[in-house]
Amino acid sequence: MHKTIILAAAAAAFLLAALPAAGASEAELKRGRYLAAIMDCGGCHTPGAFAGKPDMARPLAGSEIGFQIPGLGVFYPPNLTPDAATGLGGWSVADIVKAVRTGERPDGRVLAPAMPWRSYAALTDADARALAAYLKSLPPVANQVPPVTGANARPPAPYLTVVAP
Numbered sequence: 001m002h003k004t005i006i007l008a009a010a011a012a013a014f015l016l017a018a019l020p021a022a023g024a025s026e027a028e029l030k031r032g033r034y035l036a037a038i039m040d041c042g043g044c045h046t047p048g049a050f051a052g053k054p055d056m057a058r059p060l061a062g063s064e065i066g067f068q069i070p071g072l073g074v075f076y077p078p079n080l081t082p083d084a085a086t087g088l089g090g091w092s093v094a095d096i097v098k099a100v101r102t103g104e105r106p107d108g109r110v111l112a113p114a115m116p117w118r119s120y121a122a123l124t125d126a127d128a129r130a131l132a133a134y135l136k137s138l139p140p141v142a143n144q145v146p147p148v149t150g151a152n153a154r155p156p157a158p159y160l161t162v163v164a165p
Helices: 002-018 026-038 041-045 093-102 125-137
Strands: 066-069 073-075 159-161
Touching: 026 041, 026 125, 093 125
Parallel strands: 066 159
Antiparallel strands: 066 073
């Protein structure tokens, strides 16, 4: 009986994750898709994009190639799909809006310095919500990216080095 309840809960969570963001209109989702494109979210957050071969079967599912910021470490762009285990599945629209505008995750950690949240802070309320609703509407993709690696640690996966001008 207990196993049946767990399976039913897991199935319900999967189905809910696949539904469009609650209350999002088609126009809002279209606007969010447009914003994600012009903000080039896929340029960092799509597997293979840093290698010049984006995997469009897994758009915005995070990168297996990171970028090193000298003195700070290596950062791997995270999964932006609503996958519960490896993506933004546990984030609300408000959590995503806050991260995009302030550079702060729901757990209080600061986003990687390369994330241009200072530019995105200028998004209108409607645009920020549309972007977040669009991300929540994507099909969940299970894709665990490598962890952030400190400046003195050996990165577990390939990376590019960011050189300041």
